[in-house]
Amino acid sequence: MIPRLVVFDVDGTLVDSQAEILNAMRGAFFAEALSPPEAGQILSIVGLSLDRAMEVLLPFGQDAQRQRLVAAYKGEFQKARQTHGAGMSPLYPGAREVLNELSSRDDVLLGIATGKSRRGLDALLEAHELKSFFATEQVADHHPSKPHPSMLLACLDETGVEARHAAMVGDTSFDMEMAASAGFRGIGVSWGYHPIERLRPMASQIISQFTDLPNVLAELTETLA
Secondary structure (H helix, E strand, C coil), rough: CCCEEEEECCEEECCCHHHHHHHHHHHHHHHCCCCCCCCCHHHHHHHHHHHHHHHHHCCCCCCHHHHHHHHHHHHHHHHHHHCCCHHCCCCCCCHHHHHHHHHHCCCCEEEEEECCHHHHHHHHHHHCHHHHCCCEEEEEEHHHCCCHHHHHHHHHHCCCCCCHHEEEEECCCHHHHHHHHHHHEEEEEEEECCCHHHHHHCEEEEECHHHHHHHHHHCCHHHHH
């Protein structure tokens, strides 16, 4: 039986953190006396590391100002977490059921590749009681921003799985680009923060509900094996 590795993005894929991201980003820009970007602009950078995200959102800003925005964003997010709890970002419908199903199989390993910090991911997984599900967890603290393949290559190193046996599940074009660069199959989800049109060029499959994932993985078995 050949192990398969299924790596998940977090924001926009496992959890709906849209409200928290928008509020924190707006708070960060207000703290710098700047007009915040439109919601669509903010959501378009979800998945990037914060340093890279601020470069995109404030292309003509100075590095020091972008670093202050990063710090302010983290502070806003931390305040929201203290007020509402780390579970303030709800799991998408069907996510827990599918994670339960996949993690119970002997031929599947699960992983995470996220733009979140280690602290943010740990708090989220603990709040949703998901910490035991994942064999490998890659965060922004230790890797270049998506779509660089570093996170997925580390997942392969930690699990011993070959790229041809692996799939990446995500909601952004950054996830699909990263998957392609690492030799993974990319499975896009329609409920996240990038429109399907941005996912389609590089995604092997696009699913419209979480419960479709096991069947899609079954369809990919021959190419993942």
